[in-house]
Amino acid sequence: MPISDDLRDLYQQVILDHSRHPRNHGELSGDCIHVHGDNPTCGDEIDLWLKLSPEGGVEDLKFSGQGCAISQASASMMTVKIKGTSKDKATSLLEDFRRVVTGEGQVADEDALGELQLLEGVQKFPQRVKCAMLAWRALEQALGEGSGDVHA
Amino acid sequence: MTDLSHLRADFPVLHQQVHGRPLVYFDNAATSQKPRQVLDVLRHYYEVDNANVHRGLHELSMRATDAFEAARVRTARFLGADRPEEIIFTRGTTEAVNLVAQVWAAQFLRPGDVILTTGMEHHSNLVPWQLAARRSGATLRHIPVLDDGTLDLEALDTLLDGPVKLFAFVHVSNSLGTINPARELCAKARVRGITTFVDGAQAVGHLPVDVREIGCDFYAFSGHKMCGPTGIGALYGRYELLESMDPWQGGGEMILGVTLESSTYKAPPARFEAGTPDISGAIGLAAAMDYLDGIGLDVIQSHGEALTRLAWEGLRELPGVRLLGPASPRAALVAFSLASAHPHDLVEFVNTQGVALRGGHHCTQPLMKRFKVPGTSRASFYFYNTPKEVQRLLEVLREAIRFFG
Numbered sequence: 001m002p003i004s005d006d007l008r009d010l011y012q013q014v015i016l017d018h019s020r021h022p023r024n025h026g027e028l029s030g031d032c033i034h035v036h037g038d039n040p041t042c043g044d045e046i047d048l049w050l051k052l053s054p055e056g057g058v059e060d061l062k063f064s065g066q067g068c069a070i071s072q073a074s075a076s077m078m079t080v081k082i083k084g085t086s087k088d089k090a091t092s093l094l095e096d097f098r099r100v101v102t103g104e105g106q107v108a109d110e111d112a113l114g115e116l117q118l119l120e121g122v123q124k125f126p127q128r129v130k131c132a133m134l135a136w137r138a139l140e141q142a143l144g145e146g147s148g149d150v151h152a
Numbered sequence: 153m154t155d156l157s158h159l160r161a162d163f164p165v166l167h168q169q170v171h172g173r174p175l176v177y178f179d180n181a182a183t184s185q186k187p188r189q190v191l192d193v194l195r196h197y198y199e200v201d202n203a204n205v206h207r208g209l210h211e212l213s214m215r216a217t218d219a220f221e222a223a224r225v226r227t228a229r230f231l232g233a234d235r236p237e238e239i240i241f242t243r244g245t246t247e248a249v250n251l252v253a254q255v256w257a258a259q260f261l262r263p264g265d266v267i268l269t270t271g272m273e274h275h276s277n278l279v280p281w282q283l284a285a286r287r288s289g290a291t292l293r294h295i296p297v298l299d300d301g302t303l304d305l306e307a308l309d310t311l312l313d314g315p316v317k318l319f320a321f322v323h324v325s326n327s328l329g330t331i332n333p334a335r336e337l338c339a340k341a342r343v344r345g346i347t348t349f350v351d352g353a354q355a356v357g358h359l360p361v362d363v364r365e366i367g368c369d370f371y372a373f374s375g376h377k378m379c380g381p382t383g384i385g386a387l388y389g390r391y392e393l394l395e396s397m398d399p400w401q402g403g404g405e406m407i408l409g410v411t412l413e414s415s416t417y418k419a420p421p422a423r424f425e426a427g428t429p430d431i432s433g434a435i436g437l438a439a440a441m442d443y444l445d446g447i448g449l450d451v452i453q454s455h456g457e458a459l460t461r462l463a464w465e466g467l468r469e470l471p472g473v474r475l476l477g478p479a480s481p482r483a484a485l486v487a488f489s490l491a492s493a494h495p496h497d498l499v500e501f502v503n504t505q506g507v508a509l510r511g512g513h514h515c516t517q518p519l520m521k522r523f524k525v526p527g528t529s530r531a532s533f534y535f536y537n538t539p540k541e542v543q544r545l546l547e548v549l550r551e552a553i554r555f556f557g
Contacts, residue, residue, distance in 0.1 A: 001547070001548070001551050003504070003551070004171065004504045006504070010500070011497070016556070042496055042512055042527075043512060043517070043520070043526055044496075067494060068494040068495075068496040069493070069556075128496075128500070131496070
């Protein structure tokens with residue numbers, strides 16, 4: 001039976017690989033920021049732990065959670081990209097990533113996004129934007145107000 | 153299996169392509185499709201008889217009132233109620249639960265009383281009781297759900313021997329497909345003087361339901377899950393009980409007399425139906441009942457059982473599939489989880505093949521926690537579904553399992 005191109009774009013091998021084998025999976029202990037994010041309509045959950053360096057960069061981050069392949073892969077790919085970046089860089093990646101999945105606005109730095117651009121397929125499935133954005137909403141909270149809860 | 157495929161001609165919505173494939177609609181537990189016979193009645197009402205009910209003395213108002221009250225009589229007959237005054241029209245099951253959880257609970261619950269529910273309730277038959285417990289100081293207790301998706305009936309006796317005032321339970325579980333022994337449960341409650349409330353959202357229109365035979369005090373259902381319009385449903389209440397209850401919402405229709413200081417109220421059901429009701433909804437609901445009785449609820453139930461058996465057996469043979477709920481007897485739905493794909497990914501996949509499933513917690517989060525799954529995928533059937541559609545589902549699921557690996 002033919003599988004649509006849109007669906008193959010949504011579930012690319014890289015994305016499925018991240019969802020099956022999430023990177024930076026687990027918890028951080030000690031002095032760190034913890035954000036719990038959930039999507040009450042679908043039940044997806046992300047816990048994000050983030051440690052800032054004295055200079056204000058993202059020294060380390062880990063996540064755990066449960067949910068669809070898109071939400072978990074997006075979280076995993078995000079941690080790979082964000083680990084070791086400055087706060088400003090993380091914020092501009094966040095803004096660009098939102099543009100990628102919603103299709104709204106011009107991406108400022110495609111090269112910086114790298115394989116995160118593979119989540120572009122979400123554009124064709126508007127109901128899944130929240131899934132892709134869940135971990136990033138948690139990151140936004142962590143970098144802005146610190147520990148707390150976010151609801152997609 | 154009785155061949156009911158000729159009835160598909162009555163449902164315009166079923167005859168369409170979705171993503172280039174014929175629609176396979178398996179989300180009937182969320183809402184059913186509507187036959188032309190119901191749609192025609194709605195159109196006729198608005199084109200010919202539309203007027204406000206009860207107060208008008210003109211021809212159209214009298215016609216609308218007659219049709220609306222005839223719908224109440226029809227509903228009473230459909231449920232086996234003693235009299236039409238025992239039927240209160242509501243927006244659906246949720247509103248019916250809230251009516252009782254607000255009015256009855258405020259009047260009769262005291263601190264220390266227990267509201268007993270079960271671990272398999274839809275949020276709509278749980279959250280209103282949580283609110284009622286908080287307001288009254290009563291405590292909420294739950295009958296555990298066993299691994300096979302049935303209620304722990306041994307725990308039930310012990311729980312019922314406590315200071316239980318109200319026992320609210322779901323007749324047919326929307327997440328597990330379990331059919332609870334409503335008559336037996338109500339009998340156990342009745343001998344102890346406990347008031348019973350049955351959530352019949354997944355039962356009415358899907359299997360024969362007779363409230364007198366069940367012996368419940370309250371019974372609620374939604375019209376849209378049984379070929380009726382959305383926005384209409386009903387609460388059945390034993391008349392003496394309704395009569396003992398205070399009004400719910402205030403407004404027109406429910407009063408006998410009003411002064412600037414105070415009012416007197418009508419007897420049930422008017423006491424609980426403030427404001428202009430969903431007139432067309434009630435008339436459409438009655439048309440749905442005529443339609444379903446024309447097929448026969450026993451026929452509908454056995455057709456659903458046959459489709460479910462076919463789906464259940466087919467799913468059992470697929471790798472990495474875990475089925476929830478009892479194998480038999482069960483309502484016309486299958487709920488399962490897949491090792492390789494989250495329900496939302498699976499539902500997305502099958503949607504691109506024209507198959508409508510539902511994935512997620514199905515408004516039963518405590519139950520998902522109980523079975524340690526983030527959610528399930530659910531295929532729910534109605535009489536217009538066919539064995540061929542079930543085969544198509546199984547074929548698409550095999551492909552999904554290959555895709556997600």
